[in-house]
Amino acid sequence: MSNVLVLVDHAGGKVRKTTAELLTIARRLGEPVAVYIGDGVQDALPALGQYGATKVIALTNPDLTQFLVAPKAEALQQVAAKLEPTAILISSNAEGKEIAARLAVKLDSGLITDAVDVQAGDGAGGSPVTTQSVFAGNYTVQAKITHGTPIITVKPNAASPEAAETTPEVEEFDVSVSDAAKTARITDSKPREATGRPELTEAAIIVSGGRGTGGDFGPVEAFADSLGAAVGASRAAVDSGWYPHAYQVGQTGKTVSPQLYVAAGISGAIQHRAGMQTSKTIVAINKDEEAPIFELVDFGVVGDLHKVLPAATEEVTKR
Ligand code: FAD
Numbered sequence: 001m002s003n004v005l006v007l008v009d010h011a012g013g014k015v016r017k018t019t020a021e022l023l024t025i026a027r028r029l030g031e032p033v034a035v036y037i038g039d040g041v042q043d044a045l046p047a048l049g050q051y052g053a054t055k056v057i058a059l060t061n062p063d064l065t066q067f068l069v070a071p072k073a074e075a076l077q078q079v080a081a082k083l084e085p086t087a088i089l090i091s092s093n094a095e096g097k098e099i100a101a102r103l104a105v106k107l108d109s110g111l112i113t114d115a116v117d118v119q120a121g122d123g124a125g126g127s128p129v130t131t132q133s134v135f136a137g138n139y140t141v142q143a144k145i146t147h148g149t150p151i152i153t154v155k156p157n158a159a160s161p162e163a164a165e166t167t168p169e170v171e172e173f174d175v176s177v178s179d180a181a182k183t184a185r186i187t188d189s190k191p192r193e194a195t196g197r198p199e200l201t202e203a204a205i206i207v208s209g210g211r212g213t214g215g216d217f218g219p220v221e222a223f224a225d226s227l228g229a230a231v232g233a234s235r236a237a238v239d240s241g242w243y244p245h246a247y248q249v250g251q252t253g254k255t256v257s258p259q260l261y262v263a264a265g266i267s268g269a270i271q272h273r274a275g276m277q278t279s280k281t282i283v284a285i286n287k288d289e290e291a292p293i294f295e296l297v298d299f300g301v302v303g304d305l306h307k308v309l310p311a312a313t314e315e316v317t318k319r
Contacts (some may be wrong), residue, residue, distance in 0.1 A: 002030035002086040005079065007099070008048065008056075009091045011191070013040025015047035017202050018091040020161035021049035022154055025118045027164060029087050029128050033057060034168065035079055036154045037072060041170060052164035053173060063177040069095055070181035073102035078175045080107060080149060087128055089118070092153040093201065100153045109148025116158050116257060116278060128152065137277040157257045157280075158203045192246065200230045200247055205260045206296075208232035208249055208276075212265015212286065212305055215242045219309035220264055226316040232276075233257065234266045250275035264305040268293025285309065 004026040019034070026032035034053040036044055042059040048056055056203040057079055064071045076099065080088065088103070090096040092114050104111035117131035127144040130152055134141055136290035144150070200206065207229050217231070224231045233243035235250055249256055251271040261279035266272060268284070268291055276282070277296055284293040289302045301308050 003033045003083045004030040005076070005083065005085045005088040006032050006034050006118030007088070007090045008034050008036045009074065009093070009096065009097065010036070010038070010040070010044055010045060012038075015044045016199075017161065018093075018156045020047065020051045020155075021156065021159045022089045022091065023053055024046070024159045024162045024164075025154060026087075026089055027052050027162075028118070028120050030085075030200040032054075033083060033085070035059065035076065036073065044175060045168065045170065049168050050163050051161055051167045052166050053168045054166055056168045057171050057173045059175055059218030061172055061175050061177060061252070063182060064175070066184050066186060067177075068184040068186065069098045070102060070183070071177040072099050073106060074177055074181050076103050077106040082173075085149060088317070089149040090151070090153045092155045097153050100151050104151050107149050107151070109151055110119060111151045111153075112143055112145060113153045114255075115152050115154045118152055118154060118158070133278045137274060150275075155255070155257055157204065157259065166242060195231075197224065198228070198230045200232055200249070200254050201256055203230035203256070204259050205262075205266065206232045206249070206256055206258045206276075206279075207228035208234065208263040208266060209237055209243070209264050209305075210234035210272075211236040211240070213242065214265075214306075215240065216306070217243055217312070219306055221261070222312045223264075223309045223316070226313045227260075229260075229262075230258075234269075234272050247258030263293055263297075264309060266293055267291050268296065 006022045023032045031054045034048045034056045037059045090100045105203040112130045115130040121127045132141045207224040233247045238248045251274040255275045257278040259280045263284045282297045283299045284297045284306045285301045285308045294300045
């Protein structure tokens with residue numbers, strides 16, 4: 001069976017949920033081979049095995065983690081030259097997309113970014129068929145790569161992780177990094193202060209607040225915590241200094257696609273929709289029944305979020 005490379009997204013050996021999603025997708029296309037960059041591969045093995053990685057290629061050359069993305073693209077090029085995969089899957093985050101773009105140039109291959117679904121193509125080894133949501137979610141496009149090794153970046157929540165227990169063997173793989181790739185050294189790196197909530201772009205549930213909160217995100221956070229959700233914000237809330245920019249959802253913020261998106265006190269401007277309208281189920285709470293957000297919701301509550309959210313939190317907490 002053909003190899004499908006999955007670049008592991010991890011923080012010091014802790015494998016992110018997006019990698020479980022990529023491995024699940026990779027199993028539709030062939031044999032998932034995880035490519036792990038950095039230290040801590042042993043810590044990552046259980047999670048990689050749980051989702052069906054048949055093999056783990058460990059790349060421990062320190063240049064790969066001491067510089068920004070260019071060395072990683074070079075390393076993947078060398079792994080691809082050896083394993084001749086039929087596809088390469090990478091998480092659709094800022095780093096993943098830059099690695100993918102550089103790799104596509106190096107392999108003279110087609111690249112598809114921000115896929116929300118990936119299915120096997122026709123025939124053995126046929127190029128996978130991807131689905132993308134483009135032009136602020138107004139069009140759904142299906143595409144496949146017709147030249148080189150398909151390189152696809154996949155958005156979080158594109159698949160539900162499905163376990164398929166394996167015991168992957170680990171293969172240490174030596175890669176060389178050119179001087180040209182070592183031009184941007186990382187001088188410091190610290191994780192954002194932990195909130196105890198899931199990452200916005202990975203979360204299965206997001207509760208977002210807008211100008212309607214009046215600056216009080218307490219009810220939004222409390223409801224989010226009752227559901228184990230991430231918190232998001234509209235630009236109006238961020239620009240008012242009520243919530244940090246890292247949590248902004250929309251055209252100039254994060255694009256999210258959770259199972260459930262709750263918009264509280266958000267009018268539903270096109271720029272906000274651009275970042276959330278591929279969410280599977282959308283719920284809005286707004287005191288104005290004419291608010292445009294109600295055009296795209298699955299469930300809507302016309303009411304004051306300061307009353308609705310605490311009542312909803314109480315109900316959820318009871319269960
Ligand atoms: P408003 O539009 O002011 O809506 C507030 C809503 O809250 C109203 O519908 C009101 O009825 C409701 N409300 C008020 N009080 C309550 C209450 N007590 N209970 C319940 N409901 C209440 N916006 C983004 O969000 N993300 C982006 O990435 C983004 N990028 C942009 C890029 C560009 C180039 C431009 C021009 C704009 C961008 N915007 C973005 C801004 C966007 O156009 C809107 O201005 C913004 O989304 C409005 O935020 P809001 O819905 O919170 O505020």
